[in-house]
Amino acid sequence: MAKKWVITALLMFGVYALLMYVYIFHSGSGGIPNALKGTVADPQLFMSERELYLSEEYSKIRNFLFFVATPFEWLVYLFILITGLSQAFERWMPLRKKWSILQNAVYLFLLSLFIFFLLFPLDYYRYSLSKKYGISNQAFNSWMRDNVIEFWVSFGTTVVIVTVLYWLINKSPKKWWLNAWLLMIPFSIFLMFIQPVVIDPLYNDFYPLTNKELETEILTLAEQANIPTEHVYEVNMAEKTNALNAYVTGIGSNARIVLWDTTLNRLSENEILFIMAHEMGHYVEKHIYFGIAGYILTTLVGLWLTAKLMPWVITRYGRVLKIKRLNAIHSLPLFLLITSFLLFVSSPLSNYISRYQETRADQYAIELVADRDAAVSTFQELTKAGLSEVNPPLLVKWFRYSHPPMLERINKVANEIETKE
Structure with a gap:
C-alpha cells in the first residue's frame, strides 16, 4: 500500500x-x-x-x-x-x-x-x-x-x-x-x-539614512502626509544583491521605512522620493x-x-x-x-x-x-x-x-x- x-x-x-x-x-x-x-x-x-x-x-x-x-x-x-x-x-x-x-x-x-x-x-x-x-x-x-x-x-x-x-x-x-x-x-x-x-538586524546592518539632505526631503514628504517619523533607515544590501527595494516593516513605535543602499546608489533623488511616497501610501492607507x-x-x-x-x-x-x-x-x-x-x-x-x-x-x-x-x-x-x-x-x-x-x-x-x- x-x-x-x-x-x-x-x-x-x-x-x-x-x-x-x-x-x-x-x-x-x-x-x-x-x-x-x-x-x-x-x-x-x-x-x-x-x-x-x-x-x-x-x-x-x-x-x-x-x-x-x-x-x-x-x-x-x-x-x-x-x-x-x-x-x-x-x-x-x-x-x-x-x-x-x-x-x-x-x-x-x-x-x-x-x-x-x-x-x-x-x-x-x-x-x-x-x-x-x-x-x-x-x-x-x-x-x-x-x-x-x-x-x-x-x-x-x-x-x-x-x-x-x-x-x-x-x-x-x-x-x-x-x-x-x-x-x-x-x-x-x-x-x-x-x-x-x-530579527532583521541578524541578517543585515540597519542605520539612519546617511544622506541627510535626502532624509530632509523624505521627512518633508512624510510631514505633508501627516506621518509621524523621525528617521528613514537604509540597509547594506549592495554586498548581497544588485536588485532594488524599499519597504515598510514593523508596527507601532517599531514601524520603519527602509531603503536598500542599492536603491540609493542607482536611482535619482526624484525616483527615490517617488518610492518613498509609495511606501508612505501604505502607511496612510493603513x-x-x-x-x-x-x-x-x-x-x-x-x-x-x-x-x-x-x-x-x-x-x-x-x-x-x-x-x-x-x-x-x-x-x-x-x-x-x-x-x-x-x-x-x-x-x-x-x-x-x-x-x-x-x-x-x-x-x-x-x-x-x-x-x-x-x-x-x-x-x-x-x-x-x-x-x-x-x-x-x-x-x-x-x-x-x-x-x-x-x-x-x-x-x-x-x-x-x-x-x-
Missing part, C-alpha cells in the same frame, strides 16, 4: 511538473499587447537586447521552480510520514513524559535538519541561478550564514509554536484550533513588533493593519480546515502514513503538508488583495509627488535591476505576483499623470 502511494505521488508530481513546464516555456503567453507597444511601458524601449533575453530566460526558470518547489515539499512531508521517519524522530526523544518542550525540540531539530538537507540542493540552485544572471553578488559563505541564521530563528519559533499547539490538541481535541488561533493573535503581533529591531487583520482571518479559516482535515486523513489513511493519533507529535508533517497546501491554493486571493494595495500606494505616490517621469523611470529601473517579467502569464501573475506586473504599473502611472495634466 505504501509503495503504491509513493509511486502514485511521484507520477502525479511528474505529470504536474510536465504540464507546468509546457505552460511556462511553450505557451507563448505573457507577450506585450499591441496597444502598449512603443509606449513607455514597452520593455523594448528601456531594456537592451541582452537584458530582454536574460529577463525572459531568468523569469521562466524562476517561475517553473516556484511551481514545482511547493509540491516537491509536499512530497518530502509524505515521504517522512510513509517511511516512518517521523515516528523514528519521535522515538529518539529523550526524557519521555518529562520536559515536553525539550522532547519537542529534539524532534523538531531532527525533522528540520532532515528537511533542510533534502531541500538544500534546490535552494543552492536558486542561489547559483541568481548569481549567474547578475541579480545576486553574495559570496557563498555569506549566503550560508544567512541560511544558518534562518534555520535557527525558524527552529526557535517553531519549538514554541509546536509545543503550545500539541499541548492544546491534548487538552482540547475538539477546540484546539480555536484556542490556537486566539493565542496566535498576540504572538503574531509580538513578532511583527520585534521584527525590525531583533495597509499594515489591514494585512494583520487579513492574516488573522485567514489563519482562523486555515486552522479550522486543518482541524477538520487532519482527523479525517488519520482515520482513513493513518496506517499508511504511520500516524497513530492526532495528538502525537509525529503527526506534525501532516499538519505542515495540509497548511502548506492551503497556503498555496489561497495565494491567488492574498496576492490579488496585495496587488490592489500596491496599486493604491502607487496612486497615492502620484498624487503626492506628481512627477510622471520619476514614476515611469523608477519602475523601468526596478524592472532592469531585477530582470522582471513585465507581463507574466496569467497563472504566474495569480500565484506569484504580490505586486502588479510592471507593464500595468508603468502604463497606469503614465496615464494617471497625463489625465491630471
Whole structure:
C-alpha cells in the first residue's frame, strides 16, 4: 500500500511538473499587447537586447521552480510520514513524559535538519541561478550564514509554536484550533513588533539614512502626509544583491521605512522620493493593519480546515502514513503538508488583495509627488535591476505576483499623470 502511494505521488508530481513546464516555456503567453507597444511601458524601449533575453530566460526558470518547489515539499512531508521517519524522530526523544518542550525540540531539530538537507540542493540552485544572471553578488559563505541564521530563528519559533499547539490538541481535541488561533493573535503581533529591531538586524546592518539632505526631503514628504517619523533607515544590501527595494516593516513605535543602499546608489533623488511616497501610501492607507487583520482571518479559516482535515486523513489513511493519533507529535508533517497546501491554493486571493494595495500606494505616490517621469523611470529601473517579467502569464501573475506586473504599473502611472495634466 505504501509503495503504491509513493509511486502514485511521484507520477502525479511528474505529470504536474510536465504540464507546468509546457505552460511556462511553450505557451507563448505573457507577450506585450499591441496597444502598449512603443509606449513607455514597452520593455523594448528601456531594456537592451541582452537584458530582454536574460529577463525572459531568468523569469521562466524562476517561475517553473516556484511551481514545482511547493509540491516537491509536499512530497518530502509524505515521504517522512510513509517511511516512518517521523515516528523514528519521535522515538529518539529523550526524557519521555518529562520536559515536553525539550522532547519537542529534539524532534523538531531532527525533522528540520532532515528537511533542510533534502531541500538544500534546490535552494543552492536558486542561489547559483541568481548569481549567474547578475541579480545576486553574495559570496557563498555569506549566503550560508544567512541560511544558518534562518534555520535557527525558524527552529526557535517553531519549538514554541509546536509545543503550545500539541499541548492544546491534548487538552482540547475538539477546540484546539480555536484556542490556537486566539493565542496566535498576540504572538503574531509580538513578532511583527520585534521584527525590525531583533530579527532583521541578524541578517543585515540597519542605520539612519546617511544622506541627510535626502532624509530632509523624505521627512518633508512624510510631514505633508501627516506621518509621524523621525528617521528613514537604509540597509547594506549592495554586498548581497544588485536588485532594488524599499519597504515598510514593523508596527507601532517599531514601524520603519527602509531603503536598500542599492536603491540609493542607482536611482535619482526624484525616483527615490517617488518610492518613498509609495511606501508612505501604505502607511496612510493603513495597509499594515489591514494585512494583520487579513492574516488573522485567514489563519482562523486555515486552522479550522486543518482541524477538520487532519482527523479525517488519520482515520482513513493513518496506517499508511504511520500516524497513530492526532495528538502525537509525529503527526506534525501532516499538519505542515495540509497548511502548506492551503497556503498555496489561497495565494491567488492574498496576492490579488496585495496587488490592489500596491496599486493604491502607487496612486497615492502620484498624487503626492506628481512627477510622471520619476514614476515611469523608477519602475523601468526596478524592472532592469531585477530582470522582471513585465507581463507574466496569467497563472504566474495569480500565484506569484504580490505586486502588479510592471507593464500595468508603468502604463497606469503614465496615464494617471497625463489625465491630471
